Amino acid sequence: SLLEEGDVFTxxxxxxxxxxxxxxxxxxxxxxxxxxxNAQALxxxxxxxxxxxxSRSRNTLWKKGETSGNLQQVVEIRTDCDQDAIxxxxxxxxHDATCHTxxxxxFYRTVVLVDGKGTLAADGSKPLFDxxxxxxxxx
Amino acid sequence: SLLEEGDVFTxxxxxxxxxxxxxxxxxxxxxxxxxxxNAQALxxxxxxxxxxxxSRSRNTLWKKGETSGNLQQVVEIRTDCDQDAIxxxxxxxxHDATCHTxxxxxFYRTVVLVDGKGTLAADGSKPLFDxxxxxxxxx
Numbered sequence: 001s002l003l004e005e006g007d008v009f010t011x012x013x014x015x016x017x018x019x020x021x022x023x024x025x026x027x028x029x030x031x032x033x034x035x036x037x038n039a040q041a042l043x044x045x046x047x048x049x050x051x052x053x054x055s056r057s058r059n060t061l062w063k064k065g066e067t068s069g070n071l072q073q074v075v076e077i078r079t080d081c082d083q084d085a086i087x088x089x090x091x092x093x094x095h096d097a098t099c100h101t102x103x104x105x106x107f108y109r110t111v112v113l114v115d116g117k118g119t120l121a122a123d124g125s126k127p128l129f130d131x132x133x134x135x136x137x138x139x
Numbered sequence: 140s141l142l143e144e145g146d147v148f149t150x151x152x153x154x155x156x157x158x159x160x161x162x163x164x165x166x167x168x169x170x171x172x173x174x175x176x177n178a179q180a181l182x183x184x185x186x187x188x189x190x191x192x193x194s195r196s197r198n199t200l201w202k203k204g205e206t207s208g209n210l211q212q213v214v215e216i217r218t219d220c221d222q223d224a225i226x227x228x229x230x231x232x233x234h235d236a237t238c239h240t241x242x243x244x245x246f247y248r249t250v251v252l253v254d255g256k257g258t259l260a261a262d263g264s265k266p267l268f269d270x271x272x273x274x275x276x277x278x
Contacts, residue, residue, distance in 0.1 A: 004240055007258055007259045007261075008256075008258070008259065009250050009257030009258060009259050011257075020159055020173055022161050022170060028168075029167075029168040029169075031161060031163065031170075031226055033219065034161060034219060046250070046251075046257060047252065076249060077249065077250040077251070078246040078247075078248060078249050078250060079246070079248055079250055079259065080173060080238075080245035080246050081238050081239065081240055081242075081245045081247070082245075085173040085245075085246075087170055087246045099219075099220050100220065101143055101144075101220055106220045106221075106224075107218070107224075107226045108217075108220070109218055110215060110216065110217050111148050111185070111216040111217060111218055111225075112185075112216070113185050113186065117147075117148075118147075118148030118150075118185060119147070119148060120145065120146045120148050120218065122144075122146075
């Protein structure tokens with residue numbers, strides 16, 4: 001089908017007008033975060049080469065790193081077979097940190113079953129900047 | 140907060156009862172697909188070590204690879220800071236193909252702006268099995 005094999009980018013936004021964006025480090029492939037984009041965020045990302053998202057918690061356009069300095073320079077954008085997800089391969093500026101906790105990646109905890117219960121274990125990654133100091137206004 | 144630093148897994152399902160799942164190859168980190176899980180799919184994945192999802196298009200529980208033989212053996216599960224996304228590191232059995240087009244990854248096309256228009260370019264990856272033969276019933 002054209003959706004799967006064509007060369008026209010027709011992102012399939014969901015009912016809320018969003019597509020899922022997966023963000024990895026262009027150098028080593030580390031999964032950094034999962035976020036969402038509306039059409040405006042996607043357009044700005046393509047035009048400027050700097051990643052923009054839609055913040056569902058703050059209900060606003062979000063230039064990632066605007067407060068912390070940890071901008072994401074886009075190296076490559078891909079989409080998947082049914083064009084409802086975007087993959088951004090990025091170079092992170094500033095502290096090379098993506099998570100709002102200050103860590104490099106948002107995925108700093110593993111999940112295992114312990115006595116039938118989902119249990120998290122931190123992987124030991126430490127904050128690369130002082131998140132409390134950086135985000136003075138509650139996010 | 141407990142959500143960010145605690146050790147209890149409390150996945151935050153969206154209004155449709157789903158969390159986003161990002162799937163990478165445990166060996167080389169390749170991004171294979173993005174899918175969704177409801178509580179049942181997540182529970183089965185944790186219990187069996189084989190990835191299960193919720194198919195939004197078919198509105199049903201989906202044991203990935205049941206038809207094609209390309210099951211996903213879970214090597215590690217992680218979650219992100221706000222626990223609304225899951226990262227599965229997997230080993231794919233069968234043809235080592237994840238996409239329903241037969242390709243290894245669903246992300247086989249890059250997106251660039253050409254004259255201000257989003258344009259896709261295939262990365263040349265070829266189907267690893269005959270998808271048309273495998274999925275005789277329309278999906």
